[in-house]
Amino acid sequence: MRSGFESTAMPQSILITGGAGYVGSHTAAAIIEKQSDVEIVVVDNLHNAYRADGQKKPEPIRIIEEMTGKEIYFYDLDIRNAKALSRVFENHDIDCVIHFAALKAVGESVDKPLEYYQANISGTCTLFEVMRKYEVYKLVYSSSCTVYGEPEKLPINEGHPTGKGLTSPYGKSKFFCEEIMKDLCTSDKKWMVISLRYFNPVGAHKSGRIGEDPSGIPNNLMPFIAQVAVGRLNELMVFGNDYPTIDGTGVRDYIHVQDLAEGHLKAVKLFQQPGFSGFHAVNLGTGTGYSVLQMVSAFEKASGRKVPYKIVGRRAGDIAANYADVSLSQRLLGWRAIRTLDDMCADTWRWQSNNPNGFKKS
């Protein structure tokens, strides 16, 4: 099924695993909006995505199709099913894979480690096996700044040690996958892997029609704030205000999901560069950290709503501050985050206020 496609243009078909999820769906949308000639194929097991009754495709995918007028090929399957996944490679002339499919709740991973290791490691290994079978060796991996553990110094660059003192199975699974991909690239020079280490993705598509839609109480700050602002939750819990930061609350490098999505597109384009090969880890962040209270205040401004909060004790495993050295992403990908904190808040609020219950309309 391989075509003779080898040029500096875009690949003709990109497989996005977990493409119905938060970052996955925004990446699909960004690629279609910027490169309408590319075929997008999404596989997702709908573990954390909503498909409305009577619909073939999950809501984010259906909405992107509606917005862009372009078809997205969708397969409801688990990447651990090598046979089903192989059929996707039979049906499409996949040029590269952007691999999001994974479980991602840090706290849940402590309670359900086996589920996390099976989804995130066994799943990734099965994907690699199938990719190799169909001679697809280009992969963008959805990694996380979690692999750094507690930062030895800030900002964190990609040379910072990884894997030290990781406290959650989620974080370990991301680290293990990076190690597996490094070993894969060492063993066979055909592999090209770009592991994008996300800092804290927030925000939503400009349209306000797709966005983050966590099930249950959100684990991450921004959807928590948004759900308080919209009245779905009563108050925000702030975990600790005695950190050595500007106001005592934790500082993180929040990045607009639209910037993040465009970073993936830049990574895919890098594969077309002559001589590109091997494993590359690249931070995707803004390089600037904001505290919890700064986020609350920015969100209040953007939404015109009050966000009541309560200071509670520190959460185990949390660190004081974290933000990225973004020079490699600029140098290697020619990419930098351009959206501001106000953009992040305004776009989150547009999504949240238009869709107080997320994708489920009822």
Next chain:
Amino acid sequence: MRSGFESTAMPQSILITGGAGYVGSHTAAAIIEKQSDVEIVVVDNLHNAYRADGQKKPEPIRIIEEMTGKEIYFYDLDIRNAKALSRVFENHDIDCVIHFAALKAVGESVDKPLEYYQANISGTCTLFEVMRKYEVYKLVYSSSCTVYGEPEKLPINEGHPTGKGLTSPYGKSKFFCEEIMKDLCTSDKKWMVISLRYFNPVGAHKSGRIGEDPSGIPNNLMPFIAQVAVGRLNELMVFGNDYPTIDGTGVRDYIHVQDLAEGHLKAVKLFQQPGFSGFHAVNLGTGTGYSVLQMVSAFEKASGRKVPYKIVGRRAGDIAANYADVSLSQRLLGWRAIRTLDDMCADTWRWQSNNPNGFKKS
């Protein structure tokens, strides 16, 4: 299928994965010889075990049955096949699992990382999933001193950091599996895991009828020496004689496979101890290191044969010296290695000279 079996006596049925392999088969034999009331169930995919034409069971298993007069239940299956593995748990009232099934050639793992991660990590995760389904929570894991990386001090005890500077996918896979098992034990107090960190297993069953039977050129010193002594290979390659050791050659803690096998039996017995729970890593070694040249000389004495050798360059990833602190194994398992270097050499030689081509008679 769970019985009400709860006592300080031995479990009634032990599943041994990879039980047709080197350490696995000796462990099966040791358990039968010491505890004839225990039912032994072996699963093995025969990736690295020989089954003679027309035989239902692989040679090591068939020979143990012949020697002991006791039946061993054997299933030719891959532990990644959850459905097939489940049938074993349906058919037998498994009380605990000794998990050997894995790929184990360090050098090969660098060339075939995906195969190693799939067999060793995905396989182990599938085993855990099936164990949990059948409410079997007792596991003895076949780990390795490789998890320590380069020793910070000698002898190495179990508190030594693990996972640092691991150079092979094999070593990483053992480390990752230990981490997964730790997380499993944290998430659910029902799990009991004893991870036995082997130093360098050598030797063979006293009978000379079962022993180590590597395919191709052996990766490990002892089978290499033995195959030179028996004339199957011309000369031993000694990788480096400029290490800071007694004679410049690498020093390792060699342990008789029979001692090792008995260590597994002790671990299984520990599960019966009231209040025992959680993850425990335990070194299995003698506490004494021997150099390559000391091994050659001991083997020449035991075999009465000359073992010609050639000094060649150091092998990437090799360390100068490694030997175990064995105090925890004595304290926790009530076990220590009792067989001498001469025993190791004499027993290896008996096996090798009786079976110059290993289990394959031709």
